[in-house]
Amino acid sequence: MSETRVFLLPDLGEGLTEAELVSWHVAVGDEISVDQPIAEVETAKSTVEVPSPYAGIVAELHGQPGETLDVGKPLISVTPVGVAGVAADDAAPAEPAGPVVEPAETELGEPVAEPAKAHPEAEAYREEEKAGSGNVLIGYGTPGGHGVARRTRAPKSSVAVAEPADAKPAEDDLSLLRTRVPGRLGAVISPLVRRMAREHGVDLGELPGSGEGGLIMRRDVEKAIHAPVAEPAQTRPVETKPVETRPAATQPVETAGAPEGVDARTGLPIASRTPVKGVRKAVAANMARSRSEIPEATVWVDVDATGLLELREGLKAGGSQVPGLLAFIARFVTAGLKKYPELNTRIETASDGSQEIVSFDGVNLGIAAQTDRGLVVPSVRAAEKLTARELDAEIRRLTDVARQGKATPTELGSGTFTLNNYGVFGVDGSAAIINHPEVAILGVGRIIDKPWVVDGELAVRKVTELTLTFDHRVCDGGTAAGFLRFVADAIENPTTLLADI
Template sequence: MTRASDMFSREFRLPDLGEGLTEAEIVRWLVQVGDVVAVDQPVVEVETAKAMVEVPCPYGGVVTARYGDEGTELPVGSPLLTVAVGAPSSTAPGAGAAVPGAAALGAAVSGTRTSGGEDEGSGNVLVGYGTQAPAARRRRVRPPAPGAAAGHRSPGTPSSVDRTAAAPPAGPATPVRRPVREEPPPVDGDGSGRRADGPVPVISPLVRRLARENGLDLRQLAGSGPDGLITRADVEHALRTGVSAQSAPSAVRPPQSPTGAPAPATTAPARASGTRVPLKGVRGAVADKLSRSRREIPDATCWVDADATELTRARRRMNEAGGPKISLLALLARICTSALARFPELNSTVDADAREVVRLDEVHLGFAAQTERGLVVPVVKGAHTRDTESLSAEFARLTEAARTGTLTPADLTGGTFTLNNYGVFGVDGSTPIINHPEAAMLGVGRIVPKPWVHEGELAVRQVVQLSLTFDHRVCDGGTAGGFLRYVADCVEQPAVLLRTL
């Protein structure tokens, strides 16, 4: 029987999920305390600003503690689980308490140990996120002596349900004590409670911007993160409890008017009553990106009506001929890649720091998809190398993944141009916001029968409105107009595409 002396604990922390993500929200635990887990078994489902993913644990053993309830938002590096795994064969005298679930532990931990008996991670790295073994061996830190002052609780502290399970599996029972929050650091002369000669430590730039936009002085807050780090939860709690810019110390410089004189004092507006929906996860990421686009990109929009009768007929004949079905979106995407080959200025991005326009060699085509979790923009990689059938299949795959919430961060990043088919909502036109840091977006309205002059006579034709929103820094109106006119010509006469096939 595996005994407590034959085991030791490994702490699994929230891994770096890639693409600059700094935090994730626990959506659903897949294991309970006391469960036996195998190497690389998914243990928790988390939602990031990019997607919802299952996180695998690199250790096999018995779960002795879980950190964070469902709905809790944790920064990268925070503890997720403590797992009791097999230890080297030495046995301490007198150890006798068996570990729960130890009967099935041998098979679970077999993949976690090297020939020398040292515990290792699985080493697996998934697309956009994953687990890996530590870069070097680390000495285990002795637990603090009894009576040592307890630190403040970090976001990774076990919940009240699981706290008892985190105790050592053997030894005399000791009363469970709740962690005591440390007192704030000594107050400086300005009364702020923080040093005035350095930046305030925050978990991410998003936290600093959230505080700035709400007039909140971060020096007034005591962070709940490791080493007093201020988290988003700290800022949101301060805003809920009424802490505002008025509580800032007098040493803070008052706002200045354009002439240099102090601006008139203003009082913080009363917080409106009603249902509050937090901007986090995918919805929060979309809000941040759209706001940044509006701040940084000088955009302009041009549009044109086009007769899509021949395009819809061509699609119908393709599908009647057999083989995989071709979607209208795939035909429009093929037209876009052909147009971008003629007008490469629109497949670019702006490096504002270097004051350069970077024209990109590859077309990674994003398309807007509305889901229950909000708007997402999956990306078809290498769209310029795909034919219409391949584009149609990839659109179908990514659309299904978006609906089921299984898109990976890699599926949602790296776009260079976006196709927005807002016609599915029954609208004719729109002036969309560019998907930062791209330089342009093509919008497609609904295709509806309208009176149209065709070959000199009035007829009822299938008409669609096309719009192009572009970054005016990368090109002028002539280039944008030429791109949109070429797209419209291909919609009206699909045979135009034969020149580039």
């Protein structure tokens, strides 16, 4: 009997739990090799190609283009060439038997304790994470390619050894299954636990983990599932009472009486329904969280940018390659964050409700970029070490890969402060929403001619508006105003900070 190996959709980075299948690069019956791209998937952060950790004949494709797949669910089934008489030119196996998922092994051949014999998905997930060539796909790595460590398959046994409910998973299991939960520092969980929580409506963001380092275990989710036994008895009368007291005559008017395709509340025809998914879903969740958690405040100032524009024109006349205006402003921002580091921080909340302000030795400057897939914020890493020309080159590169949907989760999720140039849309100002979990965002409006007083005389100058939205928990208005004034002064007198361009 042929042995089919099931490759589960791997974790694609930083807490992403699902991905949309864009297209298949292979078909049933194709022979594939290790690390060959088999599918293209789109996550809430980028579009990536998924390589196969197995070589063999494609036995089954688990999903259709356009379908949303959960992390840890089957993606593709592969039958190794030469197993049970399967040859390379013997393409599609007829009706393969149920997939066989092998027990996990250690590098030295010792069997790893299997805590989820009753859950084959988790068992397969551990096995497929250990196969492959050593190449890395964002948050997913196959460790087999950097050495010749010998693998000895653990002997199969018909007796399943169940792990005690309170037993700690092996360190190898933790390294294979851990995935960070967005917004929580210590809570990491396996795809199996995420699925269990999702199916039972358990909010992982509010669930303390009992494992090492705050790890959320299966027992924690099971405890949460069985804990609120008495709650339905209190809430059920409240839910059913309005239905019982509503006049019967009004019910048909709102439901059965409404024609198909007509909104019952407004009476207007429904033009379309668009699922909220991908980047739009991620942006919506992040913005809603920012608004609900961050007590934000906004300060703004009009700035005379004539001096900066004249400096660029002078550099152009000299024949040198001149950075864009956004690169100059980015240079001023990184200098300002060195002087006002409170705005380059993050607030972390522990499971007991206590909070800490985390500061960073460096600036990862996020650049808000509008793409066909929605608003994304790739970040320039260690931006404080770059000159204006170097910033310009990196901003252009990141904007390009973001618009192609090829930016990695690291590039999209590592920012410490965001710069947003909404002036390209022809607007003067905006009270932007902070890119959670950052604590501040600086917006730049369009540059237009305005009357301005210079040395007591009225003149026409190139004026822009800077808007800073900040988290009032990390600093007060004096710090925010000081940073904003620093950037404004640098724009008005650019030569003082640009000796290194």
